[in-house]
Amino acid sequence: MSWKTAHRSFYYANAEEPEDIRLDPASTALLVIDVQNTYLEPKETEEETRRWEPFYSRMRETVIPNNARLIADCRQRGVEVIFARIACHKPDGRDRSLSQKKPGFNYLLLPKDRADSQVVPELAPRDDEIQVLKTTDSALTGTNLRLMLRNMGIRDVICTGIFTDQCVSSTVRSLADESFGVVVVEDCCAAATMELHRHELAIINMIYCHVVELRELRDFFVSA
Template sequence: MTASWKTRHRSLYYATAPEPDDPEIVPGATALLVIDVQNTYLERPARAGLSPAEQAHFDAWTPFHARMADVVIPNIADALSTFRARGMEVLHARIACATRDGRERSLSQKKPGFNNLLLPKDDDASQIVAAVAPRGDEIVVTKTTDSALTGTNLRLMLHNLGIRTVVCAGIFTDQCVASTVRSLADESFDVIVLEDCCAAATMALHDAELEIINMIYCNVIDLNAFKALLNKRS
């Protein structure tokens, strides 16, 4: 039998801890935050035109793209529908810079490698994927950092909205999602991470990060279990 969210993703720190209580989910004080589900992360070149080394790298990323298409994006769309149907707050975060050359970006986004992100705010690559795009007056924060709280006024907006619990979804589990979760926890928000609404480059990285952040910075819960908890309050 599959373990419940209360016993999954436990690190050694919490191996002997009692099962956590159900999180308090008050619809008027709970918001969904969708992090960095942007076009740039779903774009792929034609494999046939790549060198053997490039093809090997392409293939290494294929499981991530399959998870995004088959699991994460459909589940985030489901979560969005759930929150919207109940009139609950929905917020979005995206990485984008105000300048064409990205000169105002944080140091982490200027270092060479995967995290070197030049995403001017008006380019198609920086836009949120259409299937999970904002609707109406849903708030979108733009950041040049990993954490959605650092360098934005998201914390103030959540406070002004009366939000106490933030439900996080998006990518990448071990980077911007985890950084945002830690920041939210440090600001004394209750945090829930929807494990099947997130992805990292590999499932090993995804699972490892969930084990690290679970029970100290957040509760890691799958979407169906979260909806069941929410329905208890409805």
């Protein structure tokens, strides 16, 4: 099944196939969202760590290697590579949004210079690559990413990262609302479970973005 018919929700089950995607490297950016050290660390208990093992496996075996390949390909093509990461400026985290202060899974205290808030080493940004620090789910909300994209002449954004149903989805929706073309690379993303991952892809596909596989993405780039 190709990207044109995969990940269809009820709303788009009978919709016509979309037109071919064409990405000009000069006006395209890759946005890697929240692939940070903290999310690969063991949980507080062995039982909870075991519960998250399918996510860890997908990250190690699929998401991180595929993102590394995609980043290398984008750098070679001249596509702007940008990283977003959750990171607060104040050590006590009082600059965080309410969603990151609430107890539970979304509670995050990640001071910007601490090791666990950094992008994983396998995907380390280069010195001239933008890192957007955010205290929100969406990488556009509360940051100047929107302005930077416009300043650089970016029209299309390729989104990857975690979590599909949270920060990836929020960012995709924000980008779509700002009239950017958005492509989400399915096998460069992960949610806590594959059920959540697939469900969210069906929700955002066709209206906020187009969901594709990494193997398909390479055919979308136009030659200079």
